Amino acid sequence: MTLFLSAAPSYCRRFGVAALLVVLADFLFYGQPAGITVFLFATLIAAAVVAVHPAAFSDGRVWLKPAALLVALLPLTENVSALSVSIALAALVVFALSSSGRLRHGMARIAGQVALFWLAVPFRFIRDFIRWRRTARRFGRRRVRLAAVAVWVMPLTLGAVFLALFGAANPVIDYWLSLIDLMKLLDLIQLARIAFWLFVLAVVWAFLRPRLPRFSKRVSRQNPALAAQPAINPQRHVIEDILFGKAAILRALLVFNILFALQTGLDATYLWGGAALPDGLSYAAYAHRGAYPLIVTALLAAGFVLAALRPGSETSADPLIRRLVYAWVAQNIMLVVSSILRLDLYIGIYALTYWRIAAFVWMGLVAAGLALIIARIALGKSNEWLSSANLLTLSLTLYGCCFINFAAMIANYNVDHSLEMTGQGIPLDAWYLRSLGPGAFPALDRFFDHQDKTAAAGTVRELEGLRDSDEDWYRGVQRDWRAWSFRDWRLLRYLDSKGSPVLPQPAQPSLPGR
Template sequence: MTSFFTAAPSYCSRFGVAVLLVVLADFLFYGQPAAITVFLFALLVAAAVVAVHPAAFSDGRVWLKPAALLVALLPLAENVSALSVAIALAALVVFVLSLSGRLRHRIARIAGQIVLFWLAAPFRFANDFIRWRKTARRFGGRRIRLAAIAVWVMPLTLGAVFLALFGAANPVIDYWLSLIDLMKLLDLIQLARIAFWLFVLAGVWAFLRPRLPRFRLRTPRPNHPPADAQPAAVPDRHVVEDIVFGKAAILRALVVFNILFALQTGLDATYLWGGVALPDGLSYAAYAHRGAYPLIVTALLAAGFVLAALRPGSETSGDPVIRRLVYAWVAQNIMLVISSILRLDLYVGIYALTYWRIAAFVWMVLVAAGLVLIIARIALGKSNEWLLSANLLTLSAMLYACCFINFAATIANYNVDHSFEMTGQGIPLDAWYLRSLGPGAFAALDRFFDHQGKTPAAGAVRELEGLRASDEDWYRTVQQNWRAWSFRDWRLLRYLDSKGSLVLPQPPQPSLPGR
C-alpha cells in the first residue's frame, strides 16, 4: 500500500501540471500564429520541469542549467523555424535529463540519449497510465477511485435539479442560464482540437516524467564442446583480410590515392585558381556545377577510409610513413572541399542563390571541419568517440548560428544585387521566386522596384509590385496578433514603418473659410 500511495501524488501532481500546460498550449497555439509563443511555452515547460523536480535545487550550480537552456532557446525569440524548434527540443531534453540525474557526460552519448528520448516520448504517457492503473488495481486503489466518483453522483444530480428549479423561480438566474450556449460549447469539442490536446499532453508528459527506454540483451548460453572434441579448423579468412586490408595494402592504397588526388588538385589549381582557359565547349559554370557535389562525396569516402585504416591501436596507426601519407591525403581532401566551395560560388554567381545552394555551402564547411578533426584525432591519438563528439559539437554550433541568419533576406539581397537588371550582367531576376521567400524578401524587392521605376521596363513589374503591397497588408494583419511577434518580425516592421513614413506624402492642410 505504501508504494502506491507515495507514487499516486507524484502522478497526480504531474498530471495536473500537464493539463495546465495543455490549456496554455490551446490558448497560445490552436488556431493562432506561432512565433514568440513557442519561446514562451518552452519557458513554461522548463519552469514546470523545475517545479516537479524540487530536489534539483540542492545543487549549488543549479542556475547554470536554466541559463544554458535560455541561451539555447534564444533562436526561438529571433525567429521560429524548423531548425530553431529542433535546437530548442534538444536543449529541453538535455535540461530535463540533467535535472533528473540521467544525463551522461560525453556528447556522443548525450546525442544518443536525445534520440532515444524522442523515440520513446510518444508512448511515455500511455505507458505510465497503464502502469499506474496496474499498481492501483494491485493495491486496491480501483475501489477507492470508484467510490470517490460515486459519491459525487447524488450531489451533482440534485444540484442540477435545484438549479433548474431556481431558474424557473428566479428571473435573474434564468437570465444567467440563458447566456450558456450549450451548442457553442459543443462546437469547441472538435476532433482536431482533441487530437491537439492529446499531442501536447503526450509531449509535455515526456518532459515531466523523463525516462529512457531500457534494452535488455539476452546473454547466450555457453555451448561447451565435448572434452575430446578438437577445435574446428579456422578457414583462411583472416589471412585474406590481412593481405587485402593489411598494412601493405593500405600503404599502396594511400600512395595511389595521393597521386590521383594530386592530379585533381592540380587541375583545380590550373582552371579555378589560375584562370587558365577551359577546353572548347566547356564553360566555367558547367565545370563548377559538375564538380561541386561529387567532390564532397569523394571527401566523405576518403574520411571513411581513413577512419577504417587508422583505427586506434592498430598496426597501421603507428606506422610513421602511413601517418604522413594520411596527413597529405586528408590535406588534399581539404583542398578539394575548398575547391568545391569555389565551384559552387562560381555557379551561384551565374545562376543566383537558393536555399539548397546555401545548404550546400554549410555542408561543405562542415565536411572541411570534419576532415580537420580527423587529422586532430590521428595526431592526438584520440578515439573515434572523441571524433564523433567533436563533430556533433561543431554541427550544433553551426546550426545554432544559422538560426540567427535571415536566409530569405540573404538570398533576396544577393539575387537582386547580382541580377541583370541591377548590374547589366548575369541572368534576369526571378522576382516571383523572391516573392515566394516571404516577408524576408520585402526589402530586396523594394530596392528592385525602386530601380525598375527609373527604367523604361517599369510596366513589366507593376503586377508584382501590386502583389507586394497586398503581401505587406496580409503581413501587417498577422502581426497585429501578439502571438506572431518575434525579434526578426519586429525589425522588419520597423523597416516597413520607416519606409512608409518616407514615401507617403503629407495630407494637405484644409484651408479656413474666408482666407
C-alpha cells in the first residue's frame, strides 16, 4: 500500500507536466513553421526532466550536465534541420538518463542506451499506464467502470435541456450561449491534431520516465557457466585454426599489401602524377568509377583487421603481422585520400550536390576510423574503446556540420565554376539551385547580376521572376517569430541590404537672386 501511495503522486505529477508540455507543443508547432521554437521546447523538456528528478540537484557538478546539454542544443539556434534535431534528441536522452542515474559509462554503451531508449518510446506511456492500473487494482483502488460513466448520462442530458430552456427564457443566458461557437470547437477536434498530441505525449513521457527495455538487462545477466562450456565440435575449431589462424592471416596480409600497392601505384601515376589515361577513358570516368568502390574496400579491410587482430590473440602479439597491418592500413588511408581526389575531380566537371558533400564527409570519417584502428593496435586498446572513439569522432563531425550552410556552399561553388561565369565547365543548373531553398538566394543573385550584363536567355528571366516570388514567400514565413533562426536572421539582413534602394538626396532649392 505504501508503494502505491508513493508512486501515485509521482505518476500524477509527471502526467501533469507531460500534459502541459503537450499544450505548449500544440501552440509552438502544430500548423506553425519550425524555428527557434524547437530550441525553446527542447529547453522546456530539459527543465521538466530536472523538475521531476529533484535528486539530480544533489550532485556536486549539478551545472555541468545542463551546460553540456546547452552546447548540444546550440545547432537548433543556427538552423533547424534533421541533423540538428537528431543531435538535440540524442543529447536530451543522455541528459534524462543521467538525471535519473541510469546513464552508463563509455560512448559505445551510451549509444546503445540511446538506441534502446527510442525503441521503448512508443510503448513507455502505455506500459506505465497499465502498470499503474494494475497497482491500483492490487491495493483495492476503484476502477473507472462503465456504470460510473453511465451514471452521468442522465444528469448531463437533462442539464443541457434545462440550459437550453433557460437560454430561451433569459436573454442574458441566451447571449452567453451565442458566444459559444460549437462548430469552431468541433473544428479543433481533428484526427491529425489528436495524433499529434498523442505523439508528443509518448515522446515527452519517455523523457520524464527514462526507462530502458528489460531485455537489455537480461543480456548482461547471462549465465557465465554457459560461456565457459567446452566446444561441442573440436574438429570445427581445427578447421578454423587452419583457415583463419596465424599462418593464414600472415599470408593474407602479404597478398593484400601487394594488391593494394598496385592500386596505390596506379592512383599515384594517373591521379597524382597526371599521366595520360588509356584511349577512351576520361579522368571523370576514372574518378567516378573508383570513388565509392574504394571506400567499400577500405571498410572491408577494416573489418578484416578487427577480426584478425583481436586484443590478446596470438596474431596481435606477432611483430611481423603488426607491421604488415600497419602498412596495409596506411595503404587503405591512401586509398581513401585517392577517393577524395577522385570525387573532387568529378565534382570539378559535374558540379556539387548534397550527396557528393556527404560522400566527402563519409570518406573523411572512414580515414579517421582507419587511423583509430592503428591507434587501437599500437596502444593495445579494446574494440569497445575503438567503437567509442569512432562514435565520438562521428558525433563531433555531425555537430560541426550543423553550423555549415551546405545549401549556400553548393550554390556558391556551382555558380563560381559554371560555364556562364568562367567560360568553361558545364552550364549552371539554376533549377537545382532554386530547389536548395533560401540559402541559395545570394549565389543566384550573383548569377542573375552577371547574366543581366550579357544577353540572358528566357529561362534566366523566368527564374528571376520565380526568385522574387520565392523571396516573398520566405519573408512571409519569417514574419512568424516561431520560424526565427540565426541563419535566417543573417539571410534576412542580406536581403534587406540588397533590397533597400538608396534614395537620392533632394536638391537644395536655389535662392532668389542667385
